[in-house]
Amino acid sequence: MNQVAQPQFRHTPVLVDEVCALLLTDRSGIYVDGTFGLGGHSKAISSRLNADATLIGIDQDESALTQFDPSLVQQTLHLRCTNFENLDQVLNDLKLTQVHGILLDLGLNSFSLDDPERGFAFSLSGPLDMRFDRSNELTAETVVNEYSQEQLAEIIYRYGEERNSRRIARRIVEMRTTKRLTQSNELRDAVARSVDPRFRNKSLARVFQAFRIEVNREIAVLETVLNKAVDVLAPGGRLAVISYHSLEDRMVKTHFRDLSQDVPRQPGMLDSEIKIPVLKRITGKPVIASSEEVALNPRARSAKLRVAERTSHAAN
Numbered sequence: 084m085n086q087v088a089q090p091q092f093r094h095t096p097v098l099v100d101e102v103c104a105l106l107l108t109d110r111s112g113i114y115v116d117g118t119f120g121l122g123g124h125s126k127a128i129s130s131r132l133n134a135d136a137t138l139i140g141i142d143q144d145e146s147a148l149t150q151f152d153p154s155l156v157q158q159t160l161h162l163r164c165t166n167f168e169n170l171d172q173v174l175n176d177l178k179l180t181q182v183h184g185i186l187l188d189l190g191l192n193s194f195s196l197d198d199p200e201r202g203f204a205f206s207l208s209g210p211l212d213m214r215f216d217r218s219n220e221l222t223a224e225t226v227v228n229e230y231s232q233e234q235l236a237e238i239i240y241r242y243g244e245e246r247n248s249r250r251i252a253r254r255i256v257e258m259r260t261t262k263r264l265t266q267s268n269e270l271r272d273a274v275a276r277s278v279d280p281r282f283r284n285k286s287l288a289r290v291f292q293a294f295r296i297e298v299n300r301e302i303a304v305l306e307t308v309l310n311k312a313v314d315v316l317a318p319g320g321r322l323a324v325i326s327y328h329s330l331e332d333r334m335v336k337t338h339f340r341d342l343s344q345d346v347p348r349q350p351g352m353l354d355s356e357i358k359i360p361v362l363k364r365i366t367g368k369p370v371i372a373s374s375e376e377v378a379l380n381p382r383a384r385s386a387k388l389r390v391a392e393r394t395s396h397a398a399n
């Protein structure tokens with residue numbers, strides 16, 4: 084990561100002022116940007132911190148991290164190319180036990196979406212890849228060609244929340260009997276031929292999202308990082324999560340709600356029924372982008388920001 088390429092990509096960060104206002108509690112603190120991307124949020128966070136603060140940027144996509152010019156931040160900056168599910172490992176390696184804030188701006192960056200070679204966009208033709216981390220083995224091509232019809236239907240239904248999941252899975256299996264599907268436009272055809280043309284684009288977005296989630300184990304890694312984040316936050320430290328689809332937002336909402344519950348001991352209660360709140364919700368309803376921001380950056384339309392603060396109680 085020593086070589087800094089000339090930035091070729093662009094990504095406009097969402098809800099920047101809101102993130103900074105809700106995340107930063109100690110101007111000399113240690114902050115983790117778990118989805119560093121092109122560093123848009125980190126730059127904004129850095130501009131509001133003292134010079135003795137520390138920033139840690141994590142992204143599993145090396146093509147993102149190598150775009151960033153570290154001289155843009157005046158604080159100590161550690162960049163790590165890894166999955167954010169390894170948050171604890173990253174902090175261990177840096178000999179840090181606690182941090183003051185963690186940001187997760189989930190999903191993918193605009194330059195990966197716009198790159199046909201990555202296979203994320205249904206509107207572009209390219210290989211069926213969809214990996215955030217291109218050193219991983221599992222690609223969308225493997226999922227599309229090697230999973231059973233039932234598994235495909237389950238993924239499309241569960242991760243895409245798409246009603247026509249069975250019909251789409253059947254079509255994929257029919258198509259792949261004559262030829263292995265290797266291109267994103269072949270997956271697009273399978274979907275387009277299975278759904279009402281009036282809702283085609285919505286279905287395409289849902290199906291591509293579903294395969295992306297499967298390929299990158301997005302649900303499992305989010306669950307892991309949410310748990311690890313609570314363990315490494317200092318009391319009063321905050322976790323801010325921006326999600327872009329309902330599946331992720333529901334997970335964050337449920338996690339924050341469950342960990343902020345206070346169920347004191349009552350006579351006859353089992354230990355497992357007692358709950359000590361280790362989080363305090365800072366946002367009730369999620370923070371969403373203003374109409375002005377959405378007009379300037381359409382990606383912001385689906386963004387939902389939730390923030391919670393670590394209490395001083397010890398976890399069970």
Ligand SMILES: C[S@@+](CC[C@H](N)C(=O)[O-])C[C@H]1O[C@@H](n2cnc3c(N)ncnc32)[C@H](O)[C@@H]1O
Nearest residue numbers: 096118120121122123124142143144166167188
């Ligand atoms: C929406 S972009 C973040 C953009 C960033 N906030 C900015 O301002 O440039 C999400 C980034 O998170 C990365 N990412 C997604 N899931 C990840 C994971 N599990 N571990 C590490 N990085 C991940 C993606 O590679 C992508 O660069």
